[in-house]
Amino acid sequence: MSREASRRGAWLAWAVQALLVLAVVAAAVWVVHHALEVLRARGVRSGFDFLTEPAGFSISEGWLDFDASQPFWRAFLAGLINTVRAAVPAAIFSVVLGTLIGIGRLAPHVLLRGICTAYVELLRNVPLLVQLLMLAFAMANLLPDPTEPVHLMLGVWLSKGGLSVPWPVAGEGGWWPTHFEWPERGDFGVSGGAALSPEYVTIVAGLSFYSAAFVAEIVRAGILSVSQGQVLAGQALGLSSGQQLRIVILPQALRVIVPSLTNQLLSLTKNSSLAVAVGYPELVSVANTTIGSNGRAFECIAIIMAIYLLLSLLISFGMNRYNARVALRGWR
Amino acid sequence: MRNVAQGPIAWRSELWGSPLRALATVLLLALLVWGGFHAIEWGVVHAVFRPDAEACRAVQHGACWGVVAEKWRPMLFGRFPYEEQWRPAIAVVVLSAVTVLSAWPRSWRWWLVPLWVGALLLFVLLMRGGVAGLSPVPTSRWGGLPLTIGLAVVGLALAFPLALLLALGRRSGWPVVRTLSASYIELVRGVPLISVLFMASFLLPLLWPAGWQPDVLVRVLAGLTLFVAAYLAEIIRGGLQAVPREQTEVAMALGFGRWPVQRDIVLPQALRLVVPALTNSVVGTLKDTSLVTVVGLFELTGALGLALGGDPTWRPFYLEGYLFIAAVYWVLCFGLSRYSVWLEKRLSAAP
Numbered sequence A: 001m002s003r004e005a006s007r008r009g010a011w012l013a014w015a016v017q018a019l020l021v022l023a024v025v026a027a028a029v030w031v032v033h034h035a036l037e038v039l040r041a042r043g044v045r046s047g048f049d050f051l052t053e054p055a056g057f058s059i060s061e062g063w064l065d066f067d068a069s070q071p072f073w074r075a076f077l078a079g080l081i082n083t084v085r086a087a088v089p090a091a092i093f094s095v096v097l098g099t100l101i102g103i104g105r106l107a108p109h110v111l112l113r114g115i116c117t118a119y120v121e122l123l124r125n126v127p128l129l130v131q132l133l134m135l136a137f138a139m140a141n142l143l144p145d146p147t148e149p150v151h152l153m154l155g156v157w158l159s160k161g162g163l164s165v166p167w168p169v170a171g172e173g174g175w176w177p178t179h180f181e182w183p184e185r186g187d188f189g190v191s192g193g194a195a196l197s198p199e200y201v202t203i204v205a206g207l208s209f210y211s212a213a214f215v216a217e218i219v220r221a222g223i224l225s226v227s228q229g230q231v232l233a234g235q236a237l238g239l240s241s242g243q244q245l246r247i248v249i250l251p252q253a254l255r256v257i258v259p260s261l262t263n264q265l266l267s268l269t270k271n272s273s274l275a276v277a278v279g280y281p282e283l284v285s286v287a288n289t290t291i292g293s294n295g296r297a298f299e300c301i302a303i304i305m306a307i308y309l310l311l312s313l314l315i316s317f318g319m320n321r322y323n324a325r326v327a328l329r330g331w332r
Numbered sequence B: 001m002r003n004v005a006q007g008p009i010a011w012r013s014e015l016w017g018s019p020l021r022a023l024a025t026v027l028l029l030a031l032l033v034w035g036g037f038h039a040i041e042w043g044v045v046h047a048v049f050r051p052d053a054e055a056c057r058a059v060q061h062g063a064c065w066g067v068v069a070e071k072w073r074p075m076l077f078g079r080f081p082y083e084e085q086w087r088p089a090i091a092v093v094v095l096s097a098v099t100v101l102s103a104w105p106r107s108w109r110w111w112l113v114p115l116w117v118g119a120l121l122l123f124v125l126l127m128r129g130g131v132a133g134l135s136p137v138p139t140s141r142w143g144g145l146p147l148t149i150g151l152a153v154v155g156l157a158l159a160f161p162l163a164l165l166l167a168l169g170r171r172s173g174w175p176v177v178r179t180l181s182a183s184y185i186e187l188v189r190g191v192p193l194i195s196v197l198f199m200a201s202f203l204l205p206l207l208w209p210a211g212w213q214p215d216v217l218v219r220v221l222a223g224l225t226l227f228v229a230a231y232l233a234e235i236i237r238g239g240l241q242a243v244p245r246e247q248t249e250v251a252m253a254l255g256f257g258r259w260p261v262q263r264d265i266v267l268p269q270a271l272r273l274v275v276p277a278l279t280n281s282v283v284g285t286l287k288d289t290s291l292v293t294v295v296g297l298f299e300l301t302g303a304l305g306l307a308l309g310g311d312p313t314w315r316p317f318y319l320e321g322y323l324f325i326a327a328v329y330w331v332l333c334f335g336l337s338r339y340s341v342w343l344e345k346r347l348s349a350a351p
Helices: A003-041 A048-052 A072-104 A110-124 A128-142 A198-225 A228-236 A241-277 A283-294 A297-326 B002-006 B011-016 B019-045 B053-058 B066-077 B086-102 B112-128 B145-170 B175-189 B193-207 B216-242 B245-253 B258-295 B300-309 B315-349
Strands: A150-153 A156-159 A162-165 A167-170 A177-181 A184-186 A189-191 A194-196
Touching (some): A003 B175, A048 A072, A072 A110, A072 A198, A072 A283, A072 A297, A110 B011, A110 B019, A128 A198, A128 B258, A128 B300, A156 A189, A162 A198, A194 A198, A228 A241, A241 A283, A241 A297, A241 B193, A241 B258, A283 A297, A283 B193, B011 B019, B053 B066, B053 B315, B066 B145, B066 B315, B086 B112, B086 B145, B112 B145, B145 B175, B145 B216, B145 B258, B175 B216, B193 B216, B193 B258, B216 B258, B245 B258, B258 B300, B258 B315, B300 B315
Antiparallel strands (some): A150 A156, A156 A162, A162 A194, A167 A177, A184 A189
C-alpha cells in the first residue's frame, strides 16, 4: 500500500468510527427519550427521587431491620446486605465442599471416586432453579413441624421453621461476642442461637451444593495440571500422600485454580439473584417488589445492574490480589 | 495422584490395600447400601405407579410416580390445547433430529444451514398453526419441553452472529469498535440473567409503539439472545486468539485482504477450536432457560407449577414432579456434555 492510500485508509477508519459513535449515542438517546415519553403518557413519573419516599412494604429478615415506613434506599440497602448475607456463606461452603469433592474425584479409592463423580455429574446437569425449588418444597413440606424439630448434631436443629445454630452473642453492655448461645428446645419450638429462615437455608444450601460441583471440576483440573514429576519428587523425599497434596500439589494447583475460581464466585453471586424465586428478600426481590409498587422499572433495573457490577468488580479485585500472591513471580 | 486417576482400576489394592482403605471401603459400602436401600424402598418398593390419587395418599413412605403418569402431558407441553399436543411433540422431534444430525462432524456442510432454517420454520409452523388447516395457538399457550428447547436453540442461533461480530469487534484495530464491544460484553457478563430478563420484560414494551405490545416470548427471547451473545463472544475470542498471528501476517503478505483473511483463514480454525467450549455454553443456555419461568413463561419448570399448582389433588406430590423434570433436564444436559467430551477427543485427534 502506498503512503497516500494508507493515509486515506486511516481517514476512512476514523470517519466510520465517528459515525458509529454518533449512531450509538443517537440510538441510546432515542431509546431513553422514547421510553420516558411512553412512561409519561402512562402517568408514571421517572427519576430516582422515589428513593427517599417511604417504601410501603417491609422486609421480613436480614441484618438490617426494615419496616414499611422507611425509605426505598434503605430497602435496597437491606436487599444488598441480604444478597451478601447469602452469597458469602454459600461461597465459603461451596469452596470447602468443592475442594473435598475435587480431591475425592482423584482419590486412589474407586468407591470414593465414584461417589464424587456421581455428585458432580448429577448436580451440574440440572438447572439451579429446579434444585432450589425442589429444596424449597422439601423444606416447607417434608420436614417436621417447628414443635418437633430434628436434632441434626450438637446444637443444630432443623424443622419447617428453619435451622437453628449456635451463635456468638455479646455479654451485658458489650458489643464484642463473649460466648456462644446454644439453641434450646422448648414446647413451642427451638429458641436461642441464630434462627435461620427456611428461605435463607434453601438459597444458601442450594447455591453451595450447585457451585460445589463446578468448584470440584476446577480443583480437579488444577491438580491434574501439576506435573507427574512433582508427585514422584514428593514421594522420593519421603512425604506421605497427605503431605504431598498439602505441600507440593495444592500450592502449585492454586495457580491454575484461582482464575477459574474467580469466575465461579462471580457466577455464584449472580446466581444468588434466583433467591427471588424462593422468597428470600435479596436485592432482585426488593427491586421486583419496588417495580410492582411504583412502576419505576428503568431506575430499579439500573440500580440492580450497578450494584451487581460493583459486587463483581469487588470480587474480581479481591481475587486478583489473591491471585497475585499465589501466581509465580513475574506472572499476572 | 495423576497416575492413579488415569490408570486402570486396581480393585483389590484400591479397596483393601491398607487398614485405612479397608475402613473407608466398609464405611462407604455401608453408606451406599443404606442410601440405595432407602432410595429403592421409597422409589420402587413402596411407590405407586398408577395415576391413582387415593392410593398415593394412602402410602406413607413411598413415591407417587402416579403424578407423572397422570400429569406428564401438561408437564411436557404446558397449556398447549390437549387435542393438539401431537404438534409440539412433532416439533420437539424435528428439532432434536436436526440437532443430533448436526452433532456429527461429518455433516458439517453447507446444507446444514438451509436444513436448520427449514426445521425452525417447521417448528414455528407446528406450534403457531393458522396455516395448512392447523388451528392457531397463541404463544401464551406454548409451554413445556418444546419451549425449553425452542428458546435454547433459537436464542443460541440468534446470539451466534451477534457474538461473532462482538468477538471480531473486540479484537478490531479500531479503538472505538473495540471499546464498544468490550463494554457491552463486560456489562452483560457482570449482571445476572434474571435482571436482563426483567429488563426485557419490563422495558421492551416501553420502546414499542403504543397499541402493539410485543409478545412475552419475543421479549424473553430478546433478553436471552443479548445475554448469551456476550458469553459466546468471549468463547469465540478465545478461539481467535489461539490462531497463530503469523498466519494472518502470511496471508496479508500473500495479498489477502483484511476480510478474506478473517473469513477464510482465521475464523474456520478459531471456530473449530472452540466447538467443545460452545457445547458447554449450549448446556448452560439450556439450563438457563428455566429462569424464564420467573417472568411468566411456562417452559419445563414453569409447566410443572402450572400442572400441579392449581390441582389440590396432586399438589402434595411436587417432589416427584421435580424429580421427573430434573431427570429430563439431566438427560439433555448430560448427553450434551458427554458429546462435548467425545467431540473434543475427535477434533484433537483429527489433523
